Amino acid sequence: MALYKLRDFNPDYRNYFDNQDILSFDLYNGSDKIGSIDELLVDDEGRFRYFVINTGVWVFGKKVLLPIGQSRISYSDRRVYVDSLTREQVEQLPEFNNDMLIDYDYEENVRGVYRRPSTATTEDANYSTNVESTGAVDTSSTMAASAGTVDTSASMATPGIYDRDTYDYNRDAALYNMNDRDHQNLRLFEERLIANKTRQKTGEVTVGKHVETQRANVEVPVDKERVVIERGSVTDMGRPVAPGEATFAEGEVARMEVYEEVPDIRKEAFVREEVTVRKEVDHDRAVAEDEIRREELDVHTEGRPVVNKRPEDRI
Template sequence: MALHKISDFDTDYHNTIQGKDIKGMGVYSRSSDEKIGTVSDILVDDQGQFRYLLVDLGFWIFGKKVLLPLGRAQVDSIEERVYTALTKKQAEDLPEFKDDTVLDYDYEERVRGVYRTPLEASAPLGGVGRTTPTYDRNTYNYSQDADLYDTSVQDDTTIRLYEERLVANKQRRKAGEVAIGKHVETETARVAVPIEKERVVIERVTPADAGRVVTGDATAFREGEIAHVDIYEEVPDIRKEAVVREEVRVRKVVDHETVEATETIRREELDIDTDGRTVVNKQDRI
């Protein structure tokens, strides 16, 4: 059965398929959540059934492209991711896909041989209750490897349960501004300064020897005799000088408080309808 790239099979496949286009989605390891590659194309059979994802393993093995059977891929359309249990060893063992690769039965068998379970690949002939499956190119049908191509028979399905949570962050914003400056005020100041002034006091008194006769040479009759007396007085000397009156120190302090916020959050819970069947926990198969 021939294989075709989806764009060659249906040039208008974007409008034909339902849901999001898988091409371009990242491919992640189911066990480690590590990105291992990218879906570069999709391969379909003659009836248009999805059979393989063409994965570019650039994150694991640079430049190598391999086929991933659809049954071994799990598409998460919300996260736009493809999950797989492909191991690094399987990626190395898978035949490389190139543009000139012939997608015939022999090439597909090499691919399927890597993905088939160890029991199918190595169980000895004649084992008790076990036989090695045989495949014939003339009669082979994809249903013979249902676990590789049929997504309805996958052993496990992952359902992600989401919940909302409150994320508290802080943002620093300007709450106001304080401007501090100076201005000049004027007032009339009064100061009292005691001063001294000299004045002349003239007293005319009768000496104790008044009337006594004096000699002629002792007589001093002179015209124009003048006595000079200097008179002083104090005057106020008023001037202004600037002095430091006080200091104003400006600083900031941080006040701490707790702000509480209330918000309604949602959480998903798992609903299980067993319909009378027993639920058994299973581990992911690698």
């Protein structure tokens, strides 16, 4: 399971600790200050797993991991107490640096230093059950358990206990569980989806007009007048006229006005179409789906204690 720095996992981590910056707390063993808290590591589900502690008083400049269950937080003193931590353990713990990748093997080395004889005895009991079925015994692992230490390389290779694929933090409850006495102000959180909307510009529409030119033909009927002169023969051609009938007046003319129609063609503008531009709002629903997490309280009891729960917590 991957581990993450608390400040990277949730920048608002102070909400978990009554708005106090637990990453600035001092580290104490009894009444002696032995170092400081540098970081808090959480798993994929946001559960606290390790403090990164700087043990400069005991081993100068060495940073190691402290399982959360081995600590006692005091918000009034702004301290984290590790009464069971020893200098020898710090010297045995693998060093931590910010750039390293924490894998299963590294965590096993850390757990091997913190495990107590009772934990090893429990694992021996589980292992004994496996021995009955397989007929094999790992003597080095048994000797380590009886001496109060755990050889992590042996336990990792031992079948029937666990490996990197089957390990669960609940196997080491003493290292990772947080009890009410030592961690009184821890809050349980759950996630929820927040639906909101913002107005953003998705485009722009510009409505204008331009002129298109084309040729148009129109026909107008026009009338033109013309003069037609016709000459014809008379029936009594050669008949003499009466005296005085022929005047022979010089300059006598016949006048006739001639007209024609001229087309009057011009252009005029008129309204062809009217365009109205407006905006309309289309209503729709946006559906978002995601996984949300919720913290539940783990209550472990021994014996038959009376535990009062709120009605909504009862099953």
